[in-house]
Amino acid sequence: MVDIIKPQNKEDLKEAISWAASSQSILEVISGGSKRDLGRPIHSKATLDMTAFNGIIDYDPSELFFKAGAATPIVDIEKELESNNQMLAFEPINLSNLLNVKENKSTIVGSLSANLSGPRRIKAGAVRDHFLGFEGVSGRGEGFKAGGQVVKNVTGYDLCKLLCGSWGTLGVLHTVNIKVLPSPETTRTLVIYNLNEEEAIECFTLALNSPNEISGAAWLPDKLSTLSDIDYISSSGSTITAIRFEGIKQSVVSRMKDLQSRFETIGEVEELHSLNSRKFWREIRDIKFLVFQEKQMVWRLSVPPICGGKVYKQIIDGFDSSVFMDWGGALLWVRVNQYSDEEYIARKIHNIAAQAAGHATCIAADNSIRSSIDVFPPLNLIEHGLTDRIKKGFDPKGILNYGRMYMEL
Amino acid sequence: MQMPPAEKRIIDQRKSLISIFSKIVGSENVLADETSLRTYDSDGLTAYKQLPMLVVLPANTEEVSALMRVCSERKVKIVPRGAGTSLSGGALPLEDGVVIGTGRLNRILEIDYNNRCAVVQPGVPNLSVSQAVDTAGFFYAPDPSSQIICSVGGNVAENSGGVHCLKYGVTTNNILGVEFVTISGEVVRFGGKHFDSAGYDFLGVVTGSEGMLGLVTEVTVRLLPKPPIAKALLVGFPTNESAGHCVADIIDNGIIPAGLEMMDRAAVAAAEDYCNAGYPLDSEAVLICELDGTESEVDILIERVSDIARASKATSITISKDDEERDRFWLGRKSAFPATAKIAPDSYVMDGTIPRRKLAEVLGRIGELSSQYGLQVVNVFHAGDGNLHPLIMFDANIPGELERVEELGAKILTLCVEVGGVLTGEHGVGVEKRDLMPTMFTESDMQQQQRLKCAFDPDHLLNPGKVFPELHRCAELGQMHIHHGSEKWPDIPRF
Numbered sequence: 001m002v003d004i005i006k007p008q009n010k011e012d013l014k015e016a017i018s019w020a021a022s023s024q025s026i027l028e029v030i031s032g033g034s035k036r037d038l039g040r041p042i043h044s045k046a047t048l049d050m051t052a053f054n055g056i057i058d059y060d061p062s063e064l065f066f067k068a069g070a071a072t073p074i075v076d077i078e079k080e081l082e083s084n085n086q087m088l089a090f091e092p093i094n095l096s097n098l099l100n101v102k103e104n105k106s107t108i109v110g111s112l113s114a115n116l117s118g119p120r121r122i123k124a125g126a127v128r129d130h131f132l133g134f135e136g137v138s139g140r141g142e143g144f145k146a147g148g149q150v151v152k153n154v155t156g157y158d159l160c161k162l163l164c165g166s167w168g169t170l171g172v173l174h175t176v177n178i179k180v181l182p183s184p185e186t187t188r189t190l191v192i193y194n195l196n197e198e199e200a201i202e203c204f205t206l207a208l209n210s211p212n213e214i215s216g217a218a219w220l221p222d223k224l225s226t227l228s229d230i231d232y233i234s235s236s237g238s239t240i241t242a243i244r245f246e247g248i249k250q251s252v253v254s255r256m257k258d259l260q261s262r263f264e265t266i267g268e269v270e271e272l273h274s275l276n277s278r279k280f281w282r283e284i285r286d287i288k289f290l291v292f293q294e295k296q297m298v299w300r301l302s303v304p305p306i307c308g309g310k311v312y313k314q315i316i317d318g319f320d321s322s323v324f325m326d327w328g329g330a331l332l333w334v335r336v337n338q339y340s341d342e343e344y345i346a347r348k349i350h351n352i353a354a355q356a357a358g359h360a361t362c363i364a365a366d367n368s369i370r371s372s373i374d375v376f377p378p379l380n381l382i383e384h385g386l387t388d389r390i391k392k393g394f395d396p397k398g399i400l401n402y403g404r405m406y407m408e409l
Numbered sequence: 410m411q412m413p414p415a416e417k418r419i420i421d422q423r424k425s426l427i428s429i430f431s432k433i434v435g436s437e438n439v440l441a442d443e444t445s446l447r448t449y450d451s452d453g454l455t456a457y458k459q460l461p462m463l464v465v466l467p468a469n470t471e472e473v474s475a476l477m478r479v480c481s482e483r484k485v486k487i488v489p490r491g492a493g494t495s496l497s498g499g500a501l502p503l504e505d506g507v508v509i510g511t512g513r514l515n516r517i518l519e520i521d522y523n524n525r526c527a528v529v530q531p532g533v534p535n536l537s538v539s540q541a542v543d544t545a546g547f548f549y550a551p552d553p554s555s556q557i558i559c560s561v562g563g564n565v566a567e568n569s570g571g572v573h574c575l576k577y578g579v580t581t582n583n584i585l586g587v588e589f590v591t592i593s594g595e596v597v598r599f600g601g602k603h604f605d606s607a608g609y610d611f612l613g614v615v616t617g618s619e620g621m622l623g624l625v626t627e628v629t630v631r632l633l634p635k636p637p638i639a640k641a642l643l644v645g646f647p648t649n650e651s652a653g654h655c656v657a658d659i660i661d662n663g664i665i666p667a668g669l670e671m672m673d674r675a676a677v678a679a680a681e682d683y684c685n686a687g688y689p690l691d692s693e694a695v696l697i698c699e700l701d702g703t704e705s706e707v708d709i710l711i712e713r714v715s716d717i718a719r720a721s722k723a724t725s726i727t728i729s730k731d732d733e734e735r736d737r738f739w740l741g742r743k744s745a746f747p748a749t750a751k752i753a754p755d756s757y758v759m760d761g762t763i764p765r766r767k768l769a770e771v772l773g774r775i776g777e778l779s780s781q782y783g784l785q786v787v788n789v790f791h792a793g794d795g796n797l798h799p800l801i802m803f804d805a806n807i808p809g810e811l812e813r814v815e816e817l818g819a820k821i822l823t824l825c826v827e828v829g830g831v832l833t834g835e836h837g838v839g840v841e842k843r844d845l846m847p848t849m850f851t852e853s854d855m856q857q858q859q860r861l862k863c864a865f866d867p868d869h870l871l872n873p874g875k876v877f878p879e880l881h882r883c884a885e886l887g888q889m890h891i892h893h894g895s896e897k898w899p900d901i902p903r904f
Contacts, residue, residue: 021889062657063764085663115605126605128613129582140889144857145850150762152796152834154568154617155842155849156876157858158581161613165606182663205523211546211634213702251706304602306523330604358603377607382597386864387609393860396889405608 002028003046010135010143013174016048018141020399027399029168031071032105034095035114038363039167039404041371050109053174058149061086064180065132065149070109070173077108081180089181090127091118091285098287098298099364109173115165116300118285119216119244122208122327124181128164136163136173139395149177162390168401169409170394184246189216189272189280190256191232192241192263197221197309197325200241203263204305204328207243212255216244216281217328219308224289224324230276242272244281289324290335292364297336299349303358305330311356318348346373353377376405410457410840412874415504419485423462426485426507430465433475438513440464449508452493452500453555454841456757456811461488461502468513470588470596470626476509477624478594486870487592489620491531491563494555496758497839499567499619499875506873509624511562517541518627524602525632526585531562531625535569538630547632550577553835554743561628568617570835572668572742575793576701577633579835581616588627589615592866602629614861619837620872622865639667639701640711641735644718645692645725649673652694653768655721656792659698659714660765666714668699669793673772675752676745676787676800683748686741689725696792697738745789746800752785753802757814761825762796762834774824775799782817796834797825823848838876846878855879860886 005027007013020027025045030036032051053069056077060066061084068077074092081087092111094104117126133147146159163170192203200219207214220233220240228234243259245252256271263269272280283289292298303311308329315323320337339345346362353360359377362370379387391398391409403409423441430439440446441463451458467473480487486506493500502508511532519528520542527538527549535556538549552571553559559569565587570579577583586600589611599612606612615622646652652671659666672680672688672695681688688695696718700710711728718726729735741748749756763771772788779786785802799821803814822832822842826849832842846855855877862869863883873880 060764060766062661063766064660065764115610117605121604125578125582128605128610129578138857142853142857143851144854146854146858148762148829148831148849150764150795150830150834152570152574152579152762152791152794153831154835154837155832156838156846156855157861158568158613158617159858159861161581161610161616162861164613165608165610182660182665185663208525209522209546209634211637211703247702248706248709250709251703254705255703302603302605302607304524327604357601359607361607379608380597382591382595383608383611386611389864390609390861393864393887394857396887 002044004049005046006049006052008052010174013137013172014141014143017137017139017172017399020046021139021141021397024397025399026402029172029401031107031109032073034101034104034106035110037099038114039370040375040407041367042401042404048172050172050174056080057175065177066180067149067175067177068108070176071107074106074108074111075104082183085183086180087183088130088178089120089124090130091120092127093118094286098290098292100291108176108178112164112173112176113166113168119218119281119326122217122330123213123215128161130179131160131164131176132179133177134160134163134173135175136171138171139397139400144171147177151179167404169391169404170400172400186249186252187244187246187274187277188252188256189277190243190245190260190263191270191272192266193236193238193268193270195239195241195267197312199266200325201306201309201329203241203243203266206262207259208328210259212245212258213247214243215246216242216284218242218284219325220289221324224322227289228280228283230272230280232270232272232276233280242280244277284326287333290322290333292335294366295338297339297342297345297362297369298364299334299336299360300363301332301334301349301353301358301360303330303332303353303356307356307358308332311352314352319345342369342373350374350377379406412459412503413880419505420462422483422485426463429479430463430476434465434467434472438466449490449493449502449510452495452498454496454498454501454839457498457501457840459502459504461508462505464508464510466510466513470590473509473590473624473626474594474596477590477592480507480870481593484868484870486873488872489566489624491560491566492534492558494559494563495567495837495839496760497833497837497841499837499839501840503874511560514626521602522547522632526602526629527632528627528629529561531560531565531628533561535559535561535564542632546635548635549630550583550633551580561630562625565616565625565628566618566620567837570796572670572791575669575791576665576667581613583631584612584616584628585631586629587612587615587625590624590626592623592870600629619839619875621862621875622871636701638704638707639699639735640707641697641699641729641738642711642714642718643688643727643738644696644698644723645689646694646696647692647722647724649694649772650769651722652696655696655718655723656768657765658717658721662713662717664710664713666698666793667701668697669791670697670742671695671790671792672742672745673788675785676789679748679752679787680741680745682751684740684744686737687727688741692724697742699735742789749787749800749802752787753804755803755805757801757803757818759797759799759801759818759821760833760836761822761830762794763825763828763830765792765795767828767830768792768795771797771824771828775821778817778820782813784814784817794834795830819845840875843876844878846876856881856886863887
């Protein structure tokens, strides 16, 4: 039976972590718990439930920033921002569809800890780029903070970058400061039918190298496009190459026209307007096209954009899998539909990503599988040394999410 | 400025280091005579000077690696240096330290339009990157004022910004990867041409670390397509408050301009006198708002910003008719620093950031401090992101004046922190703001930062004396004091 510790304030949190450090008890740190099944399984003595740190503390729209309790649900934040025509520009991923969970329980600190960004990454930056500051407690049980509430800040080391994407292994954050941006007035999507993966990459290059401020560039193979809730997509029976435009209406229209005329010579073209456009990119963001089932695996590969088509081909040819591309080819979502040797698959996927000068992370797999494979890219000696020394500097007793990213780290 | 005491054991090795370094980089690239060393005795913060023990100029990664290995084995301190334009003393030498300059690492290695990036050596000047890709319709976004000479490697070390970072982000948002040499001479890559890291974000950590974690020998920068057009508005206001309101209203209306700069009356007068930019001299404050993008977008935004400015009681609004006029608006802003030379022989530039809503309040309090000290302060700043650059005017020949300037500067920066801002927006901590770090961070905050430093540089050989007011030994920082016998569970709610 694993104990659940639920600190109510900063002092509780410090005490809990000090206790865990002194008794060398591994803590599994959770907020909403929506990403609990990501990473390697943790053999914890207790669960540190952070849900009491909930709520927006300060939000001033003209400052383009808010301060919130770390465990504030993303849905609450988005609702509040929407009422001021603002947004989290990095489009936090909602994994509930992928993982077959009803409710979206993801929290702001969960998004930060995983650094998984949505389609707008190519224009607006990653989660990490919107993380301005935090207060938290290290594995030493000591309170510490970094950053601030302003965007322009180079005071001291950028610990926000370090903590973002560290999967709760370096510190437990209780308060975070986040940058927000105005929501675009209009969104439209240009869809080109029937392009293969390499032709899609060519279109992306053309679009992204033009000054048309593209904020989304994704490609779906025909087998996956049928799963869309949007008629124009699902009934096409074809591959989908989609390019998003956002901003002031007149500007969106003129930017789209500029590319449309060039794409019409390549293939059949369709426009998605506001509602459908928003819906489509939500489907891409939330990986609607790849629902995870037992005895499958879902992987996420980040590669140089131009390599997207080649990597797609290698994977599809290599194993029974479903794959789509986002980020103009720089991101591939892969579901391995069945396999007999998980270690072979993991090695192979890590290799494919590494050969393309990118990296791969396993996002979903059965518990037993996640403890036997490299979920994160294997570290070279130098990276291993740095990772180990940083972990020890922040969490010398190895109590915070120990083993979540790497065995024995 | 107190620096770590020079160690005789290092200075005693000077001769043997010259001969070892000469074998690595060639004797012509080891500077040891006083005249040559004099060039390197300070950076952009000229108030502090120190002759380095030696200067070494490597030409490739292997040479950097070999130099680092020698220094690490012999426990010799290193001060990395790009173009030497730091305004915070980030490249201030040490009497017993070796300056490793990146001046010969000055090649653009690859331009990859398909992946929208370029791979450059750290000594490449910032502006050269944009110039190299200009005809293909691209640019590299971070544009610090010193961009003609400042180096990309220095930009990475300082996480430099510029006037366009409101829309396009600072260095950390615009680089994809680095090749990095650790203090023990190992060569490793963080990032590449892909987005984001899967493990700890070493790239993010190295950016802005002020040369204290290792040496960067290659940088992969993001290239962006150039916006087709840019226009600027020059707007005059009767008070700082009305200008401040206008800034907030622009952003409240969902507009993120490419640049949004503010100058106070004194700065406007000095700039106008210097270069006749056409600034409205009857205004208390002037805003320059630049909008870029496609033509249809820029025209609409110009209209909207003009409406907002009128509603904020603007006394004059001029819209640039062409690039020539836009450049003239900027000329005044960009020459604000040299322009102040007429007011006083010396000036000292500060770099705090504040929440935008505090703009008018902070300006008022800077005004009070200025009269209290009898030192004129001219204000120029990146209003869009709340990054202030107050310029304190003085005469360094008056004994004791520099000390008073520093005291006033410290008060201004402390004020920035008090209102919810930070000590430095883009110039870095260096030696200049080192002793002010405790106004923003607790001992525990700083110790945690130093533990990160220890993971990279356990002997504090890289740029010691910068950023932290006190250097703790890594062994001491690594210890953990826990009270044993606390098995009794404290009163924490559990279910």
